[in-house]
């Protein structure tokens with residue numbers, strides 16, 4: 498593959514571009530919502546320019562080039578044997594979580610999740626009129642884990658669906674083959690549909706860790722499996738809206754499509770053009786991105802451990818989103834504290850099931866990341882001085 502050198506050090510000007518991240522709270526420097534302050538890879542921009550130049554933007558389906566690029570990506574990156582019929586193309590990943598719940602759970606049934614987790618996980622059960630069971634992750638000396646005993650105690654004959662986030666947002670955890678297999682066994686024993694959100698799976702920062710996709714599970718588990726992926730986080734194209742489900746079992750796919758009905762719009766054609774280019778030609782850029790993000794992650798962790806010991810962080814292996822425990826700060830709402838006292842806007846951990854936490858998005862130029870961290874350090878120092 499050819500050597501490219503992307504510019505991750507220049508902060509793009511995003512105010513006035515309709516960016517949620519930069520315009521929703523315009524008085525603060527944003528380190529919250531999960532998109533990156535980087536320009537997408539040249540291959541993506543060029544493919545979109547070419548398509549725009551065509552000038553006709555009628556309804557589009559998942560064209561042959563996209564299907565081929567996705568299948569090739571699944572085979573190479575996840576050793577998947579999926580074929581074209583197993584793919585369901587979608588205009589976003591969160592709607593798929595909701596559809597999966599509606600396909601398998603009815604009012605009175607239950608959907609299981611493990612918090613802290615990406616906040617829509619808390620809401621999709623309600624779309625099916627189902628009840629949510631949250632069995633929080635637990636921490637031992639080494640890392641965050643599933644609380645297997647609590648899960649066994651919580652599951653009931655009314656539980657229908659388990660939603661997994663792997664790699665885990667916000668914990669930055671990459672689950673091992675053993676853990677994913679144990680989870681699949683749990684689902685098999687209790688007759689649950691396993692819905693695996695793997696949107697961050699191409700953002701593994703630790704070279705010694707590897708994403709184990711649910712697609713790699715032995716075939717018998719595919720009878721109750723929906724795997725969800727997208728290029729949106731990795732290639733910074735979240736605003737375009739494209740994701741896909743891999744559903745290898747015909748009956749599961751039929752139920753999922755039935756739940757979809759007429760609820761979703763056609764997929765944006767530029768999103769599919771971008772996705773094809775990203776999966777086909779984006780790998781050299783992705784590798785550079787991973788190296789840059791790894792250095793950001795290390796710089797952030799080092800800074801917090803040395804300069805802001807009132808904040809607690811743990812190891813972090815994936816995603817550009819760092820989970821920070823602020824309980825030692827002793828403030829009622831750490832997100833509001835950092836907005837008011839440091840002028841930086843972070844993601845509030847509360848809606849993720851982690852009050853007293855914030856999530857810092859380090860998918861940005863290093864100097865910009867450090868500017869925010871310095872403001873946070875100064876705000877904490879001033880507060881500790883006063884108290």
Ligand SMILES: Cc1ncc(COP(=O)(O)O)c(C=O)c1O
Pocket residue numbers: 531588589590591592615662666694696697727729735738739740
């Ligand atoms: C785990 C997870 N799933 C889904 C999404 C959003 O997916 P989409 O924008 O395609 O609905 C995010 C965005 O941050 C995420 O972190």
